[in-house]
Amino acid sequence: MPAYLRRISADANRGTALHAAMRLLIEREHSLEDLVDETIEGYRITADDVENALRPALAYAEALLDAPGAEFYLEQHVAFPILDVFGTADLIVRINDTTHVVDFKFGPGVRVLALYPDGDEDVINAQLLFYAAAARHSFPKFFAGVEEVLLTIVQPQSIEPNDEMVSSVTVTHVELDEFVAVYRAACEEALAPAPRLRRGAHCRFCPARPICPEHSKPLLDLAELVVPAPLAFDGALAAPPAKEAYLQALADGLNLVDAVKDIRTALHDQAKHALESGDLVPGYMLTVGRAERHWRDDERTTTAALERLGLSRDDIIAETMRSPKQIEIRAKARGLKVPSELIVSTRSGTSLARSENARAPVAARSEIVRSFTAALEAFQGGRHS
C-alpha cells in the first residue's frame, strides 16, 4: 500500500499533537494555558485535552525531572541493535543508577499497561522493552552503571475513570538482552518473503487490514449465510425451520457484519485521505460538508453586541453542567475523587452486544426460568434431606 496511507486516523493525529505539546511544555516553550486552541500537526488542542491529558502527564514528567541529578532525553530517536529498526522514545530519565523509560499514551479507548496478564503469565509491554533496548544500544554512556530500568506507561485518560494513570515494571539487563533476541527472530520472519499472518488485537493498528486475507476472509463467508428454507424440495410446505436454526443465523449474520465493519472504516479513511491528497479513487469524490455557522468575533465582543440589541445575558450564554463522566475525568487529572453518593445511574433500556462485551448482561427469560428451577430444586432437596 502507498506509504502516505499508513497512518491517518484522527486518534493518531491527536496523539502526535499531544506528544508534540508535551515537548513544548517540558522545554517550557509554552504553558498549558497557551496550548488551548493551538493547532499542532493539523490537530486543534482543546481545553479538555489540556485539563484531562496534558496537565496530569506533565505533572508526572516534572516530578521525575525535578529529582536531584536527573538527566534526560526527550522525544529521542533511538536505534534498535539489529537491522535498520528505530523508534522515538517519549522520555528517558536517568536518576542515580535507575533509568526510567516513559511512554505517554493519550488515547482514551484502549487501556495500555506496562505489565499485563496473558493467561497464567504476566507479559511485559513489548513497545516499552523495544524503547529501553534501543535507548541502551543508542546511548551506552547514559546507561553505564545503570542497575535497574523502570518501564512506565503514563495514560491520563483511560476509558475507566478508576484506572490508575501510571503503570510501571522494572526490568533487568538480562531481560532486555532476551527481548533483543526474540525481536530479532520476529523481524527476520516478518521480513522474509512469505511471513505468517496472525490475526489478533494488534491488527487494530495495522493499515493493511483492508487487504489482509485474515480480515477479508469473512467477506467471502457471507455466501455461507443461508437461512433454512421453509419449503420442501418438491414445493410442498414443510415444517418451519427450527427456531434455534434461525437464531443461529442471526448470530452468524451479526458476526459477519462485525468483521466487515472494521474493514469498512479502514477503507473509508484511506480512500478519503487519498482523495484529500489529490489522488483519484474510481467512483468516489469528496463533497463539501454541511455549513457550520460561527460567531465572527470573540465571545466578549459578540456578547456585548447582542446585549446592545436588547438580548439578556441569559438569552446569549447557556451555562450547562458537565456530565459525571466528564467531571470524573477532570477530578482524576487533579488527584480528586467525586463521591459516589453525588451520582445516580439510570439505564436507558437494553441494547445488543456480543456476549464477551456485555457490561451488565440481562439474562434471557429462558435462562431466568432455568436458574430459578435449579435454585428451587436445590432448596427442595435441602428440605428433604
Ligand code: SF4
Ligand atoms: S491485519 Fe493482517 S497483516 Fe496486519 S497485523 Fe493483522 S494479520 Fe498481520
